[in-house]
Amino acid sequence: MQKRSKLDPYVFWPAIAVLLIITAVLVSFQATIAPLITQGLSIITHQMDWVFEFLTFGIFVMLVWFAAGRYGKVRFGEDTKTPAFGNFSYGAMLFCAGMGTSIMFWSIIEPMYYYQGPPFQIEGQTAAAAEWALSYGLFHWGVSAWAIYTLPTIVIAYSLYNKGNKSLKISQACKGVLGHSADGWLGRIIDILVIWSLVGGLGTSLGLGVPMIAAGIGDLFGVEQSALLSIGIILIWSVIYLTSATLGLEKGISKLSNLNVYLAVTLALFVLIVGPTSFLLAYFTDSVGQMAQNFLRMSFYTDPVHQSGFPQDWTVFYWVWFACTAPFLGLFVARISKGRTIKSVIVNMLAWGTLGGWLYFAVMGGYAMDLQLTGAFNVVQSMADNGNAQTIINVLNTLPLAKLAVLFFVVLGFIFLATSLDSASFVLASTASTTAGDGEEPAVWHTVTWGILMAVLAISLLLIGGLKVVQSSTVMVAIPILIIYILLTVSILRWLRQDHGIQEEQ
Structure with missing residues (x-):
C-alpha cells in the first residue's frame, strides 16, 4: 500500500496565504505594478548580465567535473543498485516536466525573432541572420539551460537519499550551509519563494499554451477565440492532470510522460519526412557547428559597446527564467532519481533535455525558416498580422x-501541459509535506488541492487579464534564487568532501 506523507502546516498555510495575497495585490494594482516589474526585470538582466552568464557557465563546468571525476560514481541511495525508473521513462518525465508546451511554442517562433533581430550587429532578414537564427535557438535550449536545471536536482537528491533529510524541500538541500536554520523560519521563507516561482512558471506555460491550443481548436472546428474557450481548455487540462496525479508517480505521471514523448517524436518525424528533409538536416548540422564553434562567445556575450540589448533580452533573461523555475524541476527529478549515480543523472538530464529541445528546433524551427526563405509562406508577416499563436497554426x-x-x-499540447501541471502539483504537495521518504508520496487530497488551486488561479487571471504581470513577477525572485544557487553549490561540495573526499587516498 502506498505510504502517504503528512501535510506541513508551517509551509502549506503560509504558502497559500502568500500566494493569494501577492496575486491579489499584483492584479488589483497591475497598472501601477506592471511598469515597476518591467523596470526591475530590466535592471536584473542589464546590470547583472555578467553574474548570470558566469553562474550558468560555472555550473556547466562543475557538472562536467562531477560526472568525469570520482564523485560521478556516488549513488543516490547507497543501498540501492537499480534505478527506480528505466532510462526511457526517466528521460520522458524530466523532459516533459522541464519543457512542456514551451518547446512547442518557441521552436517555431524563436528562430524567426532572431532572423528579424539577429545578434552581433548583423542586418535582420538576411542570409547571415538566417544562419544564426537556429544556432541561437539550439544554444538557449541546450546544455547550458539543462545545467541550470541539473544542479538543484543533484543537491536535492543527495540530501534526500544520502543525508537522511526526508523532506523534499529546497531548504533541506541547503542544510550543508544553513545547518538547523533550514528547519526554521529561514527554511520556510526559501520554500515559499520556490512555491511562488513555480506558480509563476506555470503561469507562463499557460500563457503560451492556452492561446496556441485555442488557435488550433479554432482552426479545426471554426470556433471563435474567446475567454470561454480558454476556460474550457484549462478545465480539460485540469481533468487530465488531476486524474494522473491521483494515480501517483508510476501509474500516472510516468505513463503520461511516456505517451507524450511517443506523440512528440511522431509529430517531429512526420514534419521531417513530409517537409524539406534535406534542408532540415543540413540546416541543423550547420547550426550545430556554428553554435559549437561560438559556444564561449555566446555564453559570455554582453555587448557592452554597441548595447544592442540582444544578450540581455534573450540569453540573460532565459538564464534568469530557468534559474527561477529550476527548483521545481530539481525537486521533481530528484524524487525519481533514487538508485542512479551522480554521473547518470547529469548525463541523462543534459543529454535527454538537450536532444529533445534540439529535435523540435531542428524540425519545426527549420521548417518555418524554409517557408520564409523560399517564399512559400511569410512567417514574419504572419507574426506581425496575426500574433505568434495563430502563426504557429498557420x-x-x-x-x-x-x-x-x-x-x-x-x-500533444494538451498532454504536454497536463504532464507539466501534473508534475507541478506533485512537487507543490511534496514541498508542503513533512516528509518524502522512500516510496512515500503526498496524500491524494493534498495533490488535488494544489491542482484545483492552480486551475482556479489560472482561470481567474485569464478573465481579469492578470496572467502576464504574475508570470513576470516570478523573475523578480532572481536575486534570492541566485543566493539559493550559491547555498546549493556550497552544500553539495561540502557534503561530497565530507562523505567521499578521502576515497582516492584509501
Missing part, C-alpha cells in the same frame, strides 16, 4: 494532411 497548415497535423499538435 505554419502547420502549410504541411500535407494539414488538419491531421493541427489535430495531432493540439492533442
Whole structure:
C-alpha cells in the first residue's frame, strides 16, 4: 500500500496565504505594478548580465567535473543498485516536466525573432541572420539551460537519499550551509519563494499554451477565440492532470510522460519526412557547428559597446527564467532519481533535455525558416498580422494532411501541459509535506488541492487579464534564487568532501 506523507502546516498555510495575497495585490494594482516589474526585470538582466552568464557557465563546468571525476560514481541511495525508473521513462518525465508546451511554442517562433533581430550587429532578414537564427535557438535550449536545471536536482537528491533529510524541500538541500536554520523560519521563507516561482512558471506555460491550443481548436472546428474557450481548455487540462496525479508517480505521471514523448517524436518525424528533409538536416548540422564553434562567445556575450540589448533580452533573461523555475524541476527529478549515480543523472538530464529541445528546433524551427526563405509562406508577416499563436497554426497548415497535423499538435499540447501541471502539483504537495521518504508520496487530497488551486488561479487571471504581470513577477525572485544557487553549490561540495573526499587516498 502506498505510504502517504503528512501535510506541513508551517509551509502549506503560509504558502497559500502568500500566494493569494501577492496575486491579489499584483492584479488589483497591475497598472501601477506592471511598469515597476518591467523596470526591475530590466535592471536584473542589464546590470547583472555578467553574474548570470558566469553562474550558468560555472555550473556547466562543475557538472562536467562531477560526472568525469570520482564523485560521478556516488549513488543516490547507497543501498540501492537499480534505478527506480528505466532510462526511457526517466528521460520522458524530466523532459516533459522541464519543457512542456514551451518547446512547442518557441521552436517555431524563436528562430524567426532572431532572423528579424539577429545578434552581433548583423542586418535582420538576411542570409547571415538566417544562419544564426537556429544556432541561437539550439544554444538557449541546450546544455547550458539543462545545467541550470541539473544542479538543484543533484543537491536535492543527495540530501534526500544520502543525508537522511526526508523532506523534499529546497531548504533541506541547503542544510550543508544553513545547518538547523533550514528547519526554521529561514527554511520556510526559501520554500515559499520556490512555491511562488513555480506558480509563476506555470503561469507562463499557460500563457503560451492556452492561446496556441485555442488557435488550433479554432482552426479545426471554426470556433471563435474567446475567454470561454480558454476556460474550457484549462478545465480539460485540469481533468487530465488531476486524474494522473491521483494515480501517483508510476501509474500516472510516468505513463503520461511516456505517451507524450511517443506523440512528440511522431509529430517531429512526420514534419521531417513530409517537409524539406534535406534542408532540415543540413540546416541543423550547420547550426550545430556554428553554435559549437561560438559556444564561449555566446555564453559570455554582453555587448557592452554597441548595447544592442540582444544578450540581455534573450540569453540573460532565459538564464534568469530557468534559474527561477529550476527548483521545481530539481525537486521533481530528484524524487525519481533514487538508485542512479551522480554521473547518470547529469548525463541523462543534459543529454535527454538537450536532444529533445534540439529535435523540435531542428524540425519545426527549420521548417518555418524554409517557408520564409523560399517564399512559400511569410512567417514574419504572419507574426506581425496575426500574433505568434495563430502563426504557429498557420505554419502547420502549410504541411500535407494539414488538419491531421493541427489535430495531432493540439492533442500533444494538451498532454504536454497536463504532464507539466501534473508534475507541478506533485512537487507543490511534496514541498508542503513533512516528509518524502522512500516510496512515500503526498496524500491524494493534498495533490488535488494544489491542482484545483492552480486551475482556479489560472482561470481567474485569464478573465481579469492578470496572467502576464504574475508570470513576470516570478523573475523578480532572481536575486534570492541566485543566493539559493550559491547555498546549493556550497552544500553539495561540502557534503561530497565530507562523505567521499578521502576515497582516492584509501
